[in-house]
Amino acid sequence: MSPVITLEQDGTKGRYAAIVDGIDVPAELTFSIVNDHLIIADHTGVPDSMRGMGVGKLLVERLVADARKKQVKIIPLCPYVKAQYQKHPDWADVFQG
Secondary structure (H helix, E strand, C coil): CCCEEEEECCCCCEEEEEECCCCCCCHHHHHEEEHHHHHEEEEECCCCCCCCCCCHHHCCCCHHHHHHHCCCCCEECCCHHHHHHHHHHHHHECCCC
């Protein structure tokens, strides 16, 4: 079952939320907007009910895809995002630091 990922933004804060049918609590990847060219990936949280489904990775993939489209760089403050980046050297174009 594939999650539906939505993007929510409010001022300088934003989040990607992943919803899976039958699970009440969404997974999320939160970020802060530094400026038009830079965002900070703050936190990734996946409820226990979604563990093992690859939802966290899908959230990071969406973050990377959107960063490419918007031509922004990502600072991976979140340990999970940083770990995924280290596994995907092909994402180097959108990561800073």
